[in-house]
Amino acid sequence: MTEPAQQSRLALTPGEPAGIGPDLVIELAADGRLPDNVVVVADPELLAQRARALGRRVSFSDHNAPPPSADGSICISPVPLQAPAHCGQLDPANAGYVLATLDTASEGCLDGRFTGMVTGPVNKAIINEAGIRFSGHTEYLAQRCHVERTVMLLTDGNLRVALATTHLPLRAVADAIDTDCLETTLRILHDDLQRHFGLAQPRILVLGLNPHAGESGHLGREEIDIIAPVVNRLAAHGWSLHGPVPADTAFTADMRQRYDAVLAMYHDQGLPVLKAGGFGHTVNVTLGLPIIRTSVDHGTALDLAGSGRADSGSLLCAIETAQAMAARARLS
Template sequence: MEKPIIGFTTGDINGVGPELIIKTLSDNRILDICTPVIFSSNKVINYYRRIVSDHQLNFNSTKEMDKLNTKQVNVFNCWDEEVPIQPGVLTEAGGKYAVRSLEVAAQCLKDGQLDALVTGPINKANAHSANFPYSGHTPFLKDKFEAKDVLMLLYHNDLRVALVTEHVPVDKVSDHITTENLQSKLTLLRDTLVRDFGIDKPKIAVLGLNPHAGDDGMIGTEEQTVIKPLVDQWKQQGHLVFGPYSADGFFAKGNYRNFDAILAMYHDQGLIPFKTLAHGEGVNFTAGLPVVRTSPDHGTAFDIAGKNLADNGSFLEAVFQAVNLVRQREQYDEYTANPLRRRKMEKERD
């Protein structure tokens, strides 16, 4: 199997993204498992190379994807103009060039010139514009690849937490807890566990929306009217889906260890326990896309940007997982290309 070509978006040029990329790709052992392509500019990478002077990154500069050096890190220059770099400062330029990097890389991914994409952190405040009307990477990639729906899935080892809603205000979350939405997210979660993680019969826990999972309707009714009926329907169809569980007790008692994945209703319900348990090594994966995209499980960290303090543990893990996911998909798709095997798998799933 050939080494996959992995693209890296720079993220906000004033955040920790460039530093994380340099720290991660300066280890030449990365070249044993993939061909890295950084979508940025020589000037941005050189600026941060001087800051991260204890990590030596050598690279091949190019403006053409057919001139990559498979034995070196490659910098694909997405712009030539001088860009003001102000580490730790929220600027219009930071958002503009983060989006430029993402758009160029995503097009290369769509054109089949990349096998996967690892995205650096962006800041929604300066990335959002009339030309980029998205709350983050996930909705942009959903539109770019014309996916019917996508799922934000964070994982570390055997802990996998998926979200029904992502960057939605808390007072709007309940509007999204519908049978149709939950059905779509559960389907995406089951399918990615089978195809991308090699789990033939995944066991999934579904959390409730309200405290104590509604307490039999005393603290909200979404569990009774939407969540539990759908969970029961999936059970009747032979799927290992259970819940709804009260989120606090579920994690506090370690019940998460009994499941292949957990479906949380909203951002903080899932991410607070996940980040606490993952110890800074979690990976964000966008399920539902026809391509592989991973990212670290943190943001731009402006408070430490430009100080050579960023820990690249999560970013490094995102690279490893991008490579693993590409290979797992290849193996799965090759296996299911056999019609007898595919029919057997479909019968077992149903």
């Protein structure tokens, strides 16, 4: 078991109970790679059942007790399932359970019991099927924290990609990008790169929305009317910003070395590049919240649940990133 390093506790929500989230927790704990300061917010019987299915041995300790010291120990904050969970079989009856784990973890962060939260993958469709409007962790936690605007950032430890818009249909993206939205996004990105990543003067590359960044207005005017004016205005205040630039040349080796983060205009403009090189070791970070939140870079992988073939690398990276952010917050 790894050393706690005198750190305050992090909450971990495994996510969809029929997916691989519980598997990842079991594998990390059984291998002695789950840090002692992590409190898993979940149904302990779900984890016990999954451990038996995987042939792994784990034990549980209450989150109010001293941290466990033996390999295989899981510090648990119990939240009961609302229906039995079976590997690979989604059940809308457990949508409320998934959200209850998020509520418990986020409330603990807001009241100071946890220094941050790490989230496993959820299935948005099954939560919506249960009659609960849910577009993703990022939006849900923003509402829970009473924050109007957040920014999704993914990082593989080298490349950082933030998004001006998140889970929107492509036809809605252009209408969602206006001057206020873009400036707010850049301010959150700039401030949290300083606060959470220790970058005194973040170097940010801003992508255009259209092919060839609009081709001087021939392929769209968003770059001329919205993106360039915002970038120029903030750069005039001493920020290190460059753009808008065409997305198809923004991720060359030279460009990646020159900038600390890239702001993409929409989800599939920036994330495929990052995940192509770092999938399985990429971390999702929510910026703009009053709490620390990191997450895995993958989905629920229902077909792998209970198989023992799930890769816990992204979850471990998410835990380590949250720990580093929390440590930096204590020093600031």
